[in-house]
Amino acid sequence: MSIKKILKMKNKEKIAMITAYDYISAKIAEAAGIDLILVGDSASNVMLGNEDTVKIGMEEMLIFIKAVKKGAPNTFVIGDMPFLSYQVSESEAIKNAGLILKAGADAVKLEGGKHVAPLVNKMVNYGIPVMGHIGFTPQSYKQIGISSKGKSKTEEELLIESAISLEEAGVFSIVLEMVTEPVAKKITESLSIPTIGIGAGRFCDGQVLVWHDFLGLNKDFEPKFLKRYLNGFELFKEAIENYSKDVKNGIFPSVENVFNPVEGSDQK
Ligand code: KIV
DSSP states (O other): OOHHHHHHHTTTSOEEEEEOOSHHHHHHHHHTTOSEEEEOTTHHHHTTOOSSGGGOOHHHHHHHHHHHHHHOTTSEEEEEOOTTSSSSOHHHHHHHHHHHHHTTOSEEEOOBSGGGHHHHHHHHHTTOOEEEEEESOGGGHHHHOSSOBOOSHHHHHHHHHHHHHHHHHTOSEEEEESBOHHHHHHHHHHOSSOEEEESSOSOSSEEEEOHHHHTTOSTTOOOTTOOOSOOHHHHHHHHHHHHHHHHHTTOSSOGGGOSSOOTTOOOO
């Protein structure tokens, strides 16, 4: 996958993106033929147990990005820019975006609308591919609240304006998070770059879901937009219970799992 191919998919083929944070998950995602992998700053919640994405930094993100690229060397990987890695100064933002690319990502993603467009334009001019992210932007939840965006005319206009200014700044795609379906449709139809929705309805050019959410590992997270494809938490729990029982009952390890078993032992 390349940016050229991603752009060509618009109006031809829907784009499937998921998040991943580690080597084996990335390997599974690549084996499944996923179009794009996002190493999201949602790692803060699902990998590190924090209550928000504000608490993750560059150091941790770089570890996750390196692991994912090792597991999925042939898949287009996007690395999220964590909170305060691009807000403080333009030079810091460009340096951090560069570190994310050096860690193996093929592009970076950052949150924000028209106010980040000048920064995005600088990055793109320096050869850094950027994915935008508007609507509900989790890094600013303390300011904007956790709710869908685009319900009022003012919000709708701001979102459309932001999407257009990001496209003009040079992003190759935009994530629309928790944007009302009519507004997400309007944005998608106004842009020549693909939109990737999460909780933004059916008309985006692609969709993204978080690994732990769609695989049912994040048991207590059940927003309306989520579809679970596995009951991961229960399946993992059952496997651990079975292993634990086998150990306690002397069923594991059996003779097949043993190097040089004791001769004459009648244990299986
Ligand atoms: O961090 C993340 O996982 C994201 C997706 C929800 C788009 O930004």
